[in-house]
Amino acid sequence: MNWVWIGSNLGLIGGRILEHLALTAPPIVIGLVLSIPLGYAASRSSVARSVLLSVGGILYTIPSIALLVLVPVTLGLAILDPFNLVFALSIYAVAIMVRSAADAFASVPKDVVSSATSTGYSGWQRFFGVELPLAIPVLLAGIRVVSVSTVSLASVGALIGIDQLGSFFTDAFQRSFLTEAIVGIVAILLLAALYDVLLARIGHALTPWTHQQSAQTAVLRLASAPVGGDS
Amino acid sequence: MNLFASAIAWILDPAHWTNGPDISAHLLEHLAVSGLCVLIAVVIALPIGIAIGHTGAGRGAAILVSNVARALPTLGLLSILILLLGIGLLPITIVLVILAIPPMLAGAYAGVESVDRQTVDAARAMGMTEWQIIARVELPLALPLLIGGLRATALQVIATLGLASAFAFGGLGIYLINGLTQFDFTQLLAGAILITALALLVDGLLAVVQRFVVPRGVAHGRSDPNTPPKRTPARRRRALQEGMQS
Numbered sequence: 001m002n003w004v005w006i007g008s009n010l011g012l013i014g015g016r017i018l019e020h021l022a023l024t025a026p027p028i029v030i031g032l033v034l035s036i037p038l039g040y041a042a043s044r045s046s047v048a049r050s051v052l053l054s055v056g057g058i059l060y061t062i063p064s065i066a067l068l069v070l071v072p073v074t075l076g077l078a079i080l081d082p083f084n085l086v087f088a089l090s091i092y093a094v095a096i097m098v099r100s101a102a103d104a105f106a107s108v109p110k111d112v113v114s115s116a117t118s119t120g121y122s123g124w125q126r127f128f129g130v131e132l133p134l135a136i137p138v139l140l141a142g143i144r145v146v147s148v149s150t151v152s153l154a155s156v157g158a159l160i161g162i163d164q165l166g167s168f169f170t171d172a173f174q175r176s177f178l179t180e181a182i183v184g185i186v187a188i189l190l191l192a193a194l195y196d197v198l199l200a201r202i203g204h205a206l207t208p209w210t211h212q213q214s215a216q217t218a219v220l221r222l223a224s225a226p227v228g229g230d231s
Numbered sequence: 232m233n234l235f236a237s238a239i240a241w242i243l244d245p246a247h248w249t250n251g252p253d254i255s256a257h258l259l260e261h262l263a264v265s266g267l268c269v270l271i272a273v274v275i276a277l278p279i280g281i282a283i284g285h286t287g288a289g290r291g292a293a294i295l296v297s298n299v300a301r302a303l304p305t306l307g308l309l310s311i312l313i314l315l316l317g318i319g320l321l322p323i324t325i326v327l328v329i330l331a332i333p334p335m336l337a338g339a340y341a342g343v344e345s346v347d348r349q350t351v352d353a354a355r356a357m358g359m360t361e362w363q364i365i366a367r368v369e370l371p372l373a374l375p376l377l378i379g380g381l382r383a384t385a386l387q388v389i390a391t392l393g394l395a396s397a398f399a400f401g402g403l404g405i406y407l408i409n410g411l412t413q414f415d416f417t418q419l420l421a422g423a424i425l426i427t428a429l430a431l432l433v434d435g436l437l438a439v440v441q442r443f444v445v446p447r448g449v450a451h452g453r454s455d456p457n458t459p460p461k462r463t464p465a466r467r468r469r470a471l472q473e474g475m476q477s
Contacts, residue, residue: 065426149301
């Protein structure tokens, strides 16, 4: 390890960390936002489910470097446009997330949804007030997987000349300079851990009812118990 | 779309199939190295995965390993190992095997784990040894998920090997790297199409295998009990050969 190099290039390292953040945060958010309606549709209709999941599977099959090239060609953008990377990473994020979102909405107990309907919730109220909150734990697990793989996958952008932490890998190879590659890999792992902790915190804050596990199961048991008559 | 047409024309151009290190040579190289890496990953991950699925121990460790592996950037591992070991097949193989182990491991333990514990208990009660249970009950029933893991592994390896071309490896990624350095977008797109096509082709072949290895009992058990089990011509033929009644 060449510590002197690290010391004298802190600015470069910091800059690439920021670039990496700027390129990976939008795909993670886009993946989550787009997958919610798609996953909801998939959880409501088996036709939508099989279509969406197989499209997601096929998109995920496209090798990352190939997708990075296919995106600008299809969209008519310049090959070196950083937006290509954001777009390609968003495609992967949605492809992984749709399955998680479908599972998340399927995990919401049917009885709870029915009781929300019977107490007068409209479709939208029920979605935002009942189904979406109850889907958060599974959605969260999915988006944590997406964030980790997005951070790691973004480094491939270095091959088509989009600057971020992955550029340390191509530079290190061209200059036979190991320190640079190690800096890049450590920074990416730290960034992945940062996203993971951050998302876990957000999820924790959004689902206060899961903090008292026993109370939650009691509520669910109440909700799923027959209330006499034909419920 | 014009670029797509010219990329397809580039791929179909006979000159790119006959001269020197041509498409077929790179294709074979890509397939051979991918196959080697998948094979090594299967040899390492399959016994471990079966052990985890059979005993139920070590699942947490396996999930931890997969999560760390998912965060590891391939490009970074490749550059570090190539700088340490020198340019060649060895560092590339090591990186791809590291990458291929988690999905294979997950497929193996999820497959064995998914086998109904009552079925395993029944086999044990009938006097089967643990090895017999693994070989005759758990493995056949785990095959669909196991092949699913193999599909994910093969996809991952074929796609990722394209990156190795940035580090002086041949394979189909060479057209991507040449295309990028020469600003030859036709060649670039042709490389992308070739890798995607190979990945989809191998995945499709394994999907067919996956469909055929589902044990008859499982296929029947999964169908709705109210509808009679579907009988594909192949299954009917096999049933006839075995002289089965229904």
